[in-house]
Amino acid sequence: MKRFWKLFLSVSVILLFVTACSEEATPSTHSDSDQLHVVTSIFPMYEIVKEVAGDRADVSLMVGANEDAHHYEPSAQAVASVNEADIFVYGSENMEFWVSSLLDVVENDVLEIVEFSKGLDLELEESDHSEALEDLEDLEEHGHKHDDVDPHFWLNPLNIKDQLPLIVNALTAADPEGEKDYTENAEKFSQSLTDLDQAYTETFLDAKQRTFVVQHQAFGHLADHYDLDQVAVGGLSTEIEISPRALSKIIDFVNEQSIPVIYYQSGDQSATAEAIAKETGTEITVLYDLESKPADLESEENLYLEAMIKNLEELKKAIR
Missing domain, CATH: 3.40.50.1980 (Nitrogenase molybdenum iron protein domain)
Structure with a gap:
């Protein structure tokens, strides 16, 4: 099934390329500006990158409103967008099951790939319950138990705060002149996350x-x-x-x-x-x-x- 999916994506990309060549070309935003082109997988990654990048990057989102983040199937247009991107940011393969298959068909030697959850512990803690x-918790349905690994790490705002340097570093590597902007934007967003965490705690x-x-x-x-x-x-x-x-x-x-x-x-x-x-x-x-x-x-x-x-x-x- 995975082989079929890869073949489907590859053929789709080829068809998209042929169609584009047969029509009048429309210049891409990336090629006509000094902005970086960053593709993000899911909504939290989009919001995070947008905050840090500010006006220095064109940030796009793959999984749209109310689409299934687990079982999303990238379109040929989405693959083409990653092929033209400077940076691709995703959360984790525990959430975006489809990322490895996507990257198998992407042909972009200069693409910087950022797994935002890298280094985070996605396992849930054992706690004392009534x-x-x-x-x-002992109840099983069809042999299925609740999983100890939860990919929704962004629902703890401090997890995002801890990982912001990954985005700053990736953006700075692609655009060294923007380092000051990226750092300041990240610090501002970091404070917002701290305030949010404090509101929940209190x-x-x-x-x-x-x-x-x-x-x-x-x-x-x-x-x-x-x-x-x-x-x-x-x-x-x-x-x-x-x-x-x-x-x-x-x-x-x-x-x-x-x-x-x-x-x-x-x-x-x-x-x-x-x-x-x-x-x-x-x-x-x-x-x-x-x-x-x-x-x-x-x-x-x-x-x-x-x-x-x-x-x-x-x-x-x-x-x-």
Whole structure:
């Protein structure tokens, strides 16, 4: 299957090239300006690079709003864009399964490739849970257990802060004259991330109820960092369907613990969350996992920061 996918991409790139040659050529932004061309895989990488690069780079995003970051299939146009790029930034192969296959067909000898999570520990910490939580964690559905590796590292803002030098270094290597700008932009963004982290820490500091229920297991790094308990209805994959037994256990847990709200993720089907809410009388609302760009948010500043602030406001309903 992988061989077929590579062949498909290769043929698609050739067809795109032939088509382009048969039409009037349209100059690319990169060739007509002094800006760097940076391609990013998923939404968090796009927001991060945009903040650090500022006006010195043309930054593009591959996975669009509400697209599946795990199972995205790059188009021929996307491959061509990476072929013309100076830098390609992705999160991790634990999230973007398709990156290795993409890079196998890219022909760009000068491309700088940045794995933003390089050096980060994506494994979740072991923590002490209540008996009710441990009972839920022991529950298996179709032989599947929740994974200890969570690729959603960006939901802990300090993970992003720690990795910013990777972006500064890559941009500076490609554009040495911009080093001062990149460094200053990174420092400014770093302060915003510190402020965001402080807001979360202060909000949850004295909370007695520290458990929240989500439809998609994406908030492990956030929960670990702020000493919260994430109860996930499904696993890391949005494609895994919950069993009737597991659903019944979750409903009992929500009732017993007086959980006030069930969170589902923007772009996902909310049927499971709705089913639990119907049986328990709880509210359902969106919690952004930011795998892809939120279609319902629009900010002139930074959508990542806006989404994380909205997440904080929504989490206050459960963490109190």
